[in-house]
Amino acid sequence: MLAEHGQYRLDPATVDVDFWRFASAVTARRAAATAQHRTDACEAIVTHYGGTLADGLDSEWLAAAREATRRDALDAVAALARARVADDPDYTLDLLETARAFDPHNELVYRDIMRLQHRLGRHDAISRTLTLLRTRLAELDTTPTTDTVALAQRLREHDTGIPLDGTARPAAP
Structure with a gap:
């Protein structure tokens, strides 16, 4: 002292x-x-x-x-x-995951993570990120905004054609 x-x-x-x-x-x-x-x-x-x-x-x-x-x-x-x-988008994704750990209820961080997962071709990870966001926001008795859910849907379907709920699309006539 x-x-x-x-x-x-x-x-x-x-x-x-x-x-x-x-x-x-x-x-x-x-x-x-x-x-x-x-x-x-x-x-x-x-x-x-x-x-x-x-x-x-x-x-x-x-x-x-x-x-x-x-x-x-x-x-x-x-x-x-x-x-x-x-x-270095892989390192950037690690940084965004660090930001998520620092602020686990920040919906904007999850959106950035999903965008980068899409860019890196990690389409299955988008669904898991949205699920994690839902879990974390449930701790606050809230849910993701419709904009965030729609973003996840667009990103996931863009390259895979698979909706977030996993259901198959009807065949085109």
Whole structure:
């Protein structure tokens, strides 16, 4: 412990706090002068995000800090995904799955995942992603929007001709 001006704080020479690494990476991203430095900082943010800040503690002052931390992590994942989607869509899909883990009820993330699964030819995965979204939203007593269901249907049928419900289409006359 260090004492300064009547306050105590942890001594960074003897104590390591995971949030400090995360906060340092966020600061580095904000101060980055080059695209590579921003990318490096975003990768560090994603690496050091440990999930909900102070999970298990219940205090009013934590709500804003939790949301800011989650938002910083999602912003970093989104920036990495935008930077890598053209060159490495498989890595980008992994990033989107990371974003889904960070924010499991974010319907827009699931839509991006389905679009990329379609692009990568992983059409069966689209149905599983929609099912996972339904499961996660059921935790909140809600369901996916009709736009999301329609998107999944269009993407799945586009190349396979198989509806999401698995039923066969009637033969053309």
